[in-house]
Amino acid sequence: MRLSRYFLPVLKETPSDAQIASHRLMLRAGMIKQNAAGIYSWLPLGYRVLRNIERIVHEEQQAAGHIPMLMPTLQPADLWRESGRYDAYGPEMLRIRDRHERDMLYGPTNEEMITDIFRSHVGSYRDLPLTLYHIQWKFRDEVRPRFGVMRGREFFMKDGYNFDLSYEDSMYAYDRHMVSYLRTYERMGLKAIPMRADSGPIGGDDTHEFLVLADTGESEVFYDAAITDLTLGDRQIDFDDRAGLRAICEEWTTPYARTDETHDAALFDQIPEEQRRTSRGIEVGQIFYFGTKYSEPMGATVVGPDGAKVPVHMGSHGIGVSRLVGALIEAHHDDNGIIWPEGVTPFHCGIVNLRQGDGDCDATCEKIDAALKAKGLDPLYDDRDERAGAKFATMDLIGLPWRITVGPRGLKNGVVELTSRKTGESEEMSLKAAVDRVGQIYARP
Ligand SMILES: Nc1ncnc2c1ncn2[C@@H]1O[C@H](COP(=O)(O)OP(=O)(O)OP(=O)(O)O)[C@@H](O)[C@H]1O
Ligand SMILES: [Mg+2]
16 A cells, blocks of 8 residues: 555644543544544544454454354344343433334344344254354443543444353353453454453353453453463464363463452452552453343243253353454554554555655665565555655554665665564665565464
8 A cells, every 4th residue: 555545644733632542542543533422433544453353353253163143233122122121221222213113222232132033043952052243333322432442332342142052061152252362362462361250230250351451441450460471372272172171261260360340359368469460451352151141031942952942041252343443552552653463453564765756765665565465465655755754753653563664875785674663673684685574474373
């Protein structure tokens, strides 16, 4: 992509109404535009990141054996009357009436709808286990939408639903979700810690929230420092291996990690003092086993092996796809702008031409652009007629992990400069060496 032909409306001024770094940077980098309180357009650069996150979520869900589909944003109120949540949900639900005076709503979540789909088509235990998911826009009329996409009213969420014959099978689905979520966040370059969460009025212990540590997070969290050392790294995960999954979940759930809602001071005090941490966190996902809460009132039953009809055990599992864009920036930025992890970056590499119009510089930049594309990468070539300082400032702001700089002085010696956004370190090398290096970086599994 050539920057001169792109749509990257960067702001010079820091928006005064944005309270946290990620919100400020998303506005300044031309990633989003607010259309109404808590409602945003995703401009081209932001849209690229959103799509990258969505793709990773899809890949990891399908690796775990979960099946993608798509449900609508609008739902009939009658389904929610069946579960009893139409009245219980309160003012967060956006209620709509159509021309025939039928009550509709913009879905804040999809338990009722998926349960209706299930009961329409599944009747035997032989069709289980089943886990369906979609990634779709949700609407919750939050009292205080704030922090940009972090707490929007309209937001993009992955929500998955498991259907199982027994509690044990449902716990296997729970473990699959926990491990697939750990992999998802790790691939994006994020450390998200599963913390025992509050299951609210439903009861039971089987829910975890995934929190990214950040001073600007809305939740207060308490944890054992040991948990932050855990990584999956390049472990091979076999999602058919129940015991293997359980072992990984135990590894992550044994060290103390809780939000303020479930915090137990007495337990926390048993951790060696030097390992106790109190901090803040951003909730980027939640997994939840809720048994027959929806299947029972809505009649989602299967005939079991013994011929008896039983309600299915269910759980629901969410990832805040649009919130993750903000959370990633909270975790990866400096005073000059965003620092994208390679897994989600909107473009793989920037190309900065220090003397636009100089035959040699232009030709070299175009060669680099073509060579990176030939490696399957997406470069962003700053071909504008701008000062070097302005070009560097834009690149730093939008946070591409790698930049190749081409100038007349270097070209005299046959070199270009490869710069890491994260460390700021630059290295001179031949055009070919720079392209190969960037190619190798993204070829890593
Ligand atoms: N208003 C919102 N804006 C952006 N993302 C959201 C919003 N509400 C929830 N999410 C994301 O969707 C995920 C799954 O939704 P869930 O129903 O667990 O949200 P929640 O627990 O109500 O969120 P919160 O406690 O932050 O209001 C959350 O973990 C979060 O990442
Ligand atoms: Mg939640």
